[in-house]
Amino acid sequence: MTRRAVLASTAAFLLWGPLGCGGGSRPDERLHKAARQGDDRTLAGLLKSGASVEALDEGGWTPLLWAAARGNEATIEALLGAGANIEAVTRKESQSALTLAARWNRAGVVSALLRRGASVQRRDSIGWTALMWAALKGRTDVVTVLLDGGARIETTDSDGNTSLILAARQGRVDTVKVLLARGARVREKTRAGETAESLAREAGYPEIADLLSAR
Numbered sequence: 001m002t003r004r005a006v007l008a009s010t011a012a013f014l015l016w017g018p019l020g021c022g023g024g025s026r027p028d029e030r031l032h033k034a035a036r037q038g039d040d041r042t043l044a045g046l047l048k049s050g051a052s053v054e055a056l057d058e059g060g061w062t063p064l065l066w067a068a069a070r071g072n073e074a075t076i077e078a079l080l081g082a083g084a085n086i087e088a089v090t091r092k093e094s095q096s097a098l099t100l101a102a103r104w105n106r107a108g109v110v111s112a113l114l115r116r117g118a119s120v121q122r123r124d125s126i127g128w129t130a131l132m133w134a135a136l137k138g139r140t141d142v143v144t145v146l147l148d149g150g151a152r153i154e155t156t157d158s159d160g161n162t163s164l165i166l167a168a169r170q171g172r173v174d175t176v177k178v179l180l181a182r183g184a185r186v187r188e189k190t191r192a193g194e195t196a197e198s199l200a201r202e203a204g205y206p207e208i209a210d211l212l213s214a215r
Helices: 003-016 027-037 040-048 063-070 073-081 097-103 107-115 130-137 140-148 163-169 173-181 196-202 206-213
Strands: none
Touching: 027 040, 027 063, 027 073, 040 073, 063 073, 063 097, 063 107, 073 107, 097 107, 097 130, 097 140, 107 140, 130 140, 130 163, 130 173, 140 173, 163 173, 163 196, 163 206, 173 206, 196 206
16 A cells, blocks of 8 residues: 555545444444544443454454544553553554554553553554654654654655655654754665755755754
8 A cells, every 4th residue: 555545545534434333233333433432431331241342343443543543542541451452453554553643643642552562663554653654744742752652763664764854845844853853864865865855845845954954
């Protein structure tokens, strides 16, 4: 799956959910709905009655993945307490709860998952880590939490993109500043020979390009 396809499909799925999900009457379907909505009372009852904490919905998501994407911290704690796999991933994009929380700017959830031992370096189907997604999206608070949690700032994908390069090419000036303050290397190049500075300038972000050229 391409990077553009991952962005589009996940955004649509988070907005609409899988067809048929949420309107059914099976315990597993109701558990997914409770996780999405942060309905912890219903969720507790369903878990007690035997609903599977690892049940997959039609899109291949577990309740924990939904709770992470929606930022439902209490729900996440309840699911983990019931034995949910913290490293479960989505079917299509292979994204973990940590990556989803990072993408959707759930800093509190990211912190909670890291405390619970989530793998900060797990890669998804396009080879990106949670830090790379947070940098691309300009989730500056999440970037800080991930770096404090041990994320490697110079991790690259197969094209040579670093978190700094991804942030710079998208015009995420605050994120770029944080990455620089935390020691990101400015001269790293993609496989095509592009730097964060050259990509920022090409994309029309002279403030970032000038900031990088001064380093």
